[in-house]
Amino acid sequence: MxxxxxxxxxxxxxxxxxxxxxxxxxxxxxxxxxxxxxxxxxxxxxxxxxxxxxxxxxxxxxxxxxxxxxxxxxxxxxxxxxxxxxxxxxxxxxxxxxKEVSVKGWNWGKTEFQGSNLNFSVTNKTMFELPLAQAIATNKPGKNEVAINFVDPGQPAPEGINPKDVDELMDITFYVPGTVAKESVNNDTNAEEDEDEEVNADMVFYETVKSKLELSQMTTENIVQFQEALCLTPRGRYNIDMYQDFLRLRGKTYDYKILYSNIIKLFLLLKPDEVHVLFVDIGLDPPLRQGQTKYPFLVFQFVREEEIDVDLNLEDEALDEKYENKLQKHYDAPTYEVVSNVFRALTGRKVTVPGSYRSHHGANALKCSMKANEGFLYPLEKSLLFIPKPPTFIPLNDIGVVTFSRVGQSGGSSRTFDMKFNMKSGNDIQFSSINREEYANIEDYLKQKKIKIKSEGNEDTIMSYTDLAGLDDDEDDEDDDYDSRKRRRTGDNVSAGASAGADDEDESPDEDFAPDSDSDVPEEYDSDAQGSSEGEEEAGDD
CATH class of the missing domain: 2.30.29.30 (Pleckstrin-homology domain (PH domain)/Phosphotyrosine-binding domain (PTB))
Incomplete structure (x- = not known):
């Protein structure tokens, strides 16, 4: 040889x-x-x-x-x-x-970290290995559980392979029961006391996996970081790390990576209390996942008067050439303005702000309820948006007829009315508990948009508008993009938000979330006043 x-x-x-x-x-x-x-x-x-x-x-x-x-x-x-x-x-x-491979088919065994690999062995024989360098996130979906996510949303198939022929491991969940002894920090007289202390084995496993992921993902430096941003959907506080092609949401329990190409629309909306500003990322495709719950929307809330002083980690050449002066090297401005400007430049999407609609109190939105959830409905130039839970996006060209009920009741027995949107797809979206003072304004808005209106008390009386042909022509390409991605997702419901599945005070399930409730978000983020007036335009120009 x-x-x-x-x-x-x-x-x-x-x-x-x-x-x-x-x-x-x-x-x-x-x-x-x-x-x-x-x-x-x-x-x-x-x-x-x-x-x-x-x-x-x-x-x-x-x-x-x-x-x-x-x-x-x-x-x-x-x-x-x-x-x-x-x-x-x-x-x-x-x-x-x-090395022999275990073929017993057991689902319990021992885990061992070897470099960037996680080995799972049964009876001292390797059953499988997980390359943590290819993992994108880890989280704790439940007690004693640790999940590792591998497939990057929007990740292209390997070169030369048809995407339809690719089978990939999306995520895997480990059940890690029991406790382990806490390692001694030093060898002094307190060593015996340290050995008696124990910590949950699942937390040790989770922190180890998380450290491996952070080490493998530190390949590029972030452009800017927004710390402790309050997210209403999914609820929690997250650090937003902005990179050139994607962003990371890092919370106490969940960690997400979102490609900018997966963000379809951006909205910047002033709440009726005139104290808070909502920034909405809409149409995430594929959506974020917390356990079995999917979130195609992100709703961030900022204090209107809060300002931030930050420098972007970008060279002057990149600012001039790649971003065409859409970004500044230094920002000293309200936080919501900086966040919206950075998102607009990095994603290449326009930021939509409220249009000409004003409520009875001069606000950009009217207060209403969707089932048991209170929120605000924003009538915009080409759509309506209900937030914060469940975030519901309604394009105007998808609306068939709007039906009002309990509007013409005599005697003033009811101070509120209901409004139901009969969509062309066959779905119905109903909003209730709307103040009767808002009827005239929302009716004028629908008339201007040439939407058919009828009253539930008189089914034969339909206010129709013949000039509907030009409405579809006015819609921009982003609405078509949103519609096509929406149809690809399972289910026909256009309302997209649901309860989260995390047992955490910062990122807890939001079945009981209401924007006016003192128990859901810190006091400084509560809002129950009404009244607003803000100039609005399509913020491609800001």
Whole structure:
């Protein structure tokens, strides 16, 4: 064997590469060459350890380098093991370790962290490995549970593969019961007391996974960070880390990565109390997930008078060339203005603000209820938006007829009325407990938008408007984009928000959330006053 200069093996895969290549061993090192001029070369001095195990595509040779990097070559046949052993022993003076794989099918075992991999073993045999370097998030969906998410929303399929033919592991949840002993901080006289202390095993496991993810994801520096932003849907406080192509929401329990390309619309809305401003990211596709609950909307709330002084981590050249002066190097302005400007520049989406509609009290929205949830309905130029829970987006061109009920009751027995939107798709969206003083203003708004109106008390009387043809032409491309993505999602309900599934005071389930409730958000974020007036325009120009 020592007389041979090279030993070749054909039809070998390298890592997750879809194409086959040639694997070669020589005195100077080992290498792999596949299609499209893809080449991997490892020098002899960089080789540390090799192992042989069963894999999905035949048998696999794992190469551990001196810098702890692991390369995987699979597609070998069982008969190749002996030749590999002899060649590796002769060329590199290294023995190949044969590892057996557990095939018991048990779902309980032991976990061990080896570099960036998480090994799950049963009876001291590896059952599977998880490459944490490819994970995007981890969270705790329940007691004693730790979930790890792998698929990046919007992540393209491997090159050369049809996306419809790709099967990927999206997430995996571990059940970690019991407690473990707390490690001693030092070896002084308090060491015995430290050994008696115990912590939950699931929290230790969760923190370890989280540290591995943060280490692997620190490949680029963030442009700016907004700390402790109050999010109403899903409820909690999050740090918003803005990068060039995506943003990260980092909370106490949940950690999300959102591509800017998945954000369809942005709204900046003043609450009727004139104290708070709501910033809404709408149409996340795919939506955020907390357990079985999906959130296609993000609703942030900022204090109107709160200001921020921050510098962006961008060079002057990038500000001039890539962002075309849409961003500034330094900001000293109200927080909601800075956040909306940064989102608009990085996502490339316009920020929509309220239009000409004014309520009876001069606000941009009218107070109403959707089922048991109180909120605000914003009549905008091309849509209506109900927030905060459940956030509901209603494009004007999707509305068939608007039906009013309890409006014409004599005697003044009712101070409120109801309004139902009969959508062209067949769904009905109803809002109730609307002050009767708001009827004239919302009726004028619907007339201006040429929406058909009828009263429930007189089904034959329909206020119709013939000039409906031009409405669809006025809609911009973003409405069409939203509609197409909405149809791809399962279910026909356009209302998208639901209760969260986290047992946490900051990110707790929001079944009982109401914007006027003292128990849901801190006192400084409560709002029960009405009245507002703010100039509005389509904020592509701000």
């Amino acid at each position: 020592s007389d041979k200069k090279n030993v070749d093996f054909n039809s070998i895969y390298c890592g997750l590469q879809p194409d086959l290549g040639r694997f070669r061993l020589s005195q100077n090192g080992l290498g792999w060459k596949g299609g499209r001029d893809r080449t991997v070369i490892v020098a002899t001095d960089d080789l540390k350890k090799m192992s042989w195990t069963r894999a999905a595509r035949g048998f696999e040779l794992r190469v551990l380098q001196t810098d702890s990097t692991v390369l995987k070559f699979d597609g070998f046949k069982p008969d190749d093991l002996e030749e590999l052993k002899e060649s590796v022993k002769a060329f590199y003076k290294i023995s190949i370790e044969v």
